[in-house]
Amino acid sequence: MTAGRPRSFDIDKAVDIAMNVFWRKGYAATSMADLTKAMGINAPSLYAAFGNKEGLFRRAMDRYAEGPAGFMVVSMQQPTALDVVTHMLRAAAASHTDPHFPAGCFMVQSESTVGDKSEKLRRDIIKQRNGGEALLRKRLEQAKADGDLPAQMDPTELARYAVTVMYGMAIQAANGASRKDLDQIVNFTLKNWPTSAKRKINS
Amino acid sequence: MTAGRPRSFDIDKAVDIAMNVFWRKGYAATSMADLTKAMGINAPSLYAAFGNKEGLFRRAMDRYAEGPAGFMVVSMQQPTALDVVTHMLRAAAASHTDPHFPAGCFMVQSESTVGDKSEKLRRDIIKQRNGGEALLRKRLEQAKADGDLPAQMDPTELARYAVTVMYGMAIQAANGASRKDLDQIVNFTLKNWPTSAKRKINS
DNA sequence: CCATTTATATAACGATCATTACAAAATTAC
């Protein structure tokens, strides 16, 4: 193995904690002292492991994509277009109100908290969000190629609409909406989903 | 009139400028130096006029409600339930992409930028947002009493859904969506609006 | 057992933070 004194903390758990703190307070309002205190380590250990504040935040972003936002990738694997959207919105409702995390969506909340000190970070957060919409759009294009979507339906339009509702649900969660409230929004959205290939919408 | 040296700056213009700075940078990332520089005044003048940073932000909130978000009150005065929602979403699309202001919605953006230094301010921002939904809900309840909404439609559900789409549009605008993009979302939403009293949906 | 390597804890760095003393300037009241 490599020589040197072994690291005294679990780096993955540290990132988990940092994600929670950033999520709750926002990027600019989170101080390095907040982070080191919550993570139970000293500043030099943090800088050695993550470079700087922005580096740690980027690790938290990755962690969010794999954890609370992991449903995006899973949803795309559903068999039909409607199943994909249904799974995505239901999973978002659950994730946005998961009691293990702050209410809402880390990506939706974070962008506005960066300020203008790191414009590149802000752009990368937006890039990540738009990546989610692109994922759904491509899946719906696939559905159309499979004959799973009526010819007049535009995958771009559908994806943009569905993601917009998902964004809005994140704000609703931040406003204090419950899982039940969000499920109601999902049901309402699906009830009026404009596809002839409509299935049952009960959970 | 009252004695004393006259104020050398326009207080309404100062609030306008502060709103723009807060909107663009977020609450925590905006420094008093940022504000005084943009407003063209010195710190003591700012504190004499607005109390402190939070006081100035609250003035900016009020300014936003009367200005860029003034369409909310106007929309409620439309004759039918569908007209109300149509007007609201179209006006939101215009406001969220108004080139005179940062992209998106000041209220949607701001809440997450406050941090935890002023929990009361955060709650008041959320209160303001929920106030918009309450406004629409009451208008739709009125519509139902007027026989303008089918009996099976729930005003609470309808209002929550419409406001959720509006929130989502604010995030889309922050992501870089154009007025045209948002109008497409509005058209899509109205096209599937679940009321038998549907009218023409072209702009 | 000693050299090397990496992580640790303590303490400090200059910069910036929100806020305010202080005194000069500019107005009204009488």
Place this chain on the structure above:
DNA sequence: GTAATTTTGTAATGATCGTTATATAAATGG
């Protein structure tokens, strides 16, 4: 014209910001 009042510009307050220099502790390699 002088007293009272309010705003102004300058400069400073202590606190906190993100980051790092330094020295010690704990591991491996030979």
